Amino acid sequence: MPTTMTDLGFFFDWLIVDVLPPEDREWHPVNLQICDPARPTTVVSGGPGRRRWEFMRMPDETIADLNTEDTAWRLLEPWQLTPENSELERHAVYTFHARWADVRRSGRLVLAGDAAHQMPPFAGQGMCSGIRDAANLSFKLDLVLRGLATPDLLDTYGPERSGHIQHTIGLSIELGKVICVTDPAAVAGRDDFMLGHGGDPDKVLPPIPPATLTDGMLYHLPDRSLAPGSGRLAAQGRITYRGRTGLLDDVLGTGFVLASTVDARACLTDDQLTFLDGTYLPHMAEVGHLSALVRPDHYLFGVAQRTDEVGAVVDALREQLGQSAVD
Structure with missing residues (x-):
C-alpha cells in the first residue's frame, strides 16, 4: 500500500490480564478506571465468567519485568485474587498507539479496522471504529461487485x-x-x-466525536457545498410496514431507504422509481424534511424539503454510483 501513517506519538505500555474469578463473586461497579498515579489501572468485564485488568507500566519497570505471571498475581492481590481461587487465563503487554493510515484504498487493496487505525483504549472505540469501517465499506463493495456502482465509489470510503x-x-x-x-x-x-x-462529564471530559460525515458519498448542492441534513446519522423509530411493527432497521433490513412525509412516488418519474427498485416509503416525522434518502450504513445521503427536490436527490445518488440517467 502506498501510504504513510500519521502517528501522534501518544503511547504507553500496559499489562493486560484476563482472569476467571470465583463464580459467585459480584463486582461493583462492573467497570471502573482507577486514576491512581502509583499505578493507573483499568478493571472491566471480560464477558460471562471473565474479568480483565489492565496495569500501566511505570517508568522504573521494563516490559520483561511486567509481563510475568508472578507480577500479574502480585498486582491482583488487592482484589483478593490468588492462584487458589482464580484462574489466570492470559497475560500480555500491549503498547497503545494513536495513529492512522493516510491512504485507505489502492486499487484492489483496502485497509479497515486495526490495519487502518490504532488508538488508546480509553474511549472503548477501537473495535467500534472497525465495525463502522465495515458498515461503510461493505455496502459499497456489494454495489460494486454486483455491477450497480463503479469502483470509484470505493474512493469515498477513506474520506x-x-x-x-x-x-x-x-x-x-x-x-x-x-x-x-x-x-x-x-x-x-x-x-x-x-x-x-x-x-460533571460534560465539563471535565472532551466532547464525543460528531456523528456526521463531511465528505464522500453525500448529496451536494450545485455549488458543491454539502446540502443541509446530509451526512448525519438517520433517526431510527418504530414503524409498521406490511403488517410488521418494529425498529426501522429490523423491519426494512439493509439497503437504501427513501423516507417521506408524503407518497414519494408522486414526486418521482418512472425512471427514478425503476432505479430505486422496490425502496420502501415509510412515513417520516422529522420537521422540515419532506423526504430523506438513507444509506445502508444509516447515514443520510440527502434530504429534500420540497417535492421538486426529491428527484434531484435520487439522481445525485445514481450519479455517484456511476449510473447515468439514461443507463
Whole structure:
C-alpha cells in the first residue's frame, strides 16, 4: 500500500490480564478506571465468567519485568485474587498507539479496522471504529461487485471514515491524558479541575466525536457545498410496514431507504422509481424534511424539503454510483 501513517506519538505500555474469578463473586461497579498515579489501572468485564485488568507500566519497570505471571498475581492481590481461587487465563503487554493510515484504498487493496487505525483504549472505540469501517465499506463493495456502482465509489470510503477516526483518536488521547498521569503536580492539577467542576462529564471530559460525515458519498448542492441534513446519522423509530411493527432497521433490513412525509412516488418519474427498485416509503416525522434518502450504513445521503427536490436527490445518488440517467 502506498501510504504513510500519521502517528501522534501518544503511547504507553500496559499489562493486560484476563482472569476467571470465583463464580459467585459480584463486582461493583462492573467497570471502573482507577486514576491512581502509583499505578493507573483499568478493571472491566471480560464477558460471562471473565474479568480483565489492565496495569500501566511505570517508568522504573521494563516490559520483561511486567509481563510475568508472578507480577500479574502480585498486582491482583488487592482484589483478593490468588492462584487458589482464580484462574489466570492470559497475560500480555500491549503498547497503545494513536495513529492512522493516510491512504485507505489502492486499487484492489483496502485497509479497515486495526490495519487502518490504532488508538488508546480509553474511549472503548477501537473495535467500534472497525465495525463502522465495515458498515461503510461493505455496502459499497456489494454495489460494486454486483455491477450497480463503479469502483470509484470505493474512493469515498477513506474520506468518510478519516474525519471520524481522527476525532475518536483525539478523544481517546484526551481521556488518556486524564488516566495516564503519574507526576504529583499534574495529578493535583487534574484532581482540582475535576473536583472544581463537580465531576460533571460534560465539563471535565472532551466532547464525543460528531456523528456526521463531511465528505464522500453525500448529496451536494450545485455549488458543491454539502446540502443541509446530509451526512448525519438517520433517526431510527418504530414503524409498521406490511403488517410488521418494529425498529426501522429490523423491519426494512439493509439497503437504501427513501423516507417521506408524503407518497414519494408522486414526486418521482418512472425512471427514478425503476432505479430505486422496490425502496420502501415509510412515513417520516422529522420537521422540515419532506423526504430523506438513507444509506445502508444509516447515514443520510440527502434530504429534500420540497417535492421538486426529491428527484434531484435520487439522481445525485445514481450519479455517484456511476449510473447515468439514461443507463
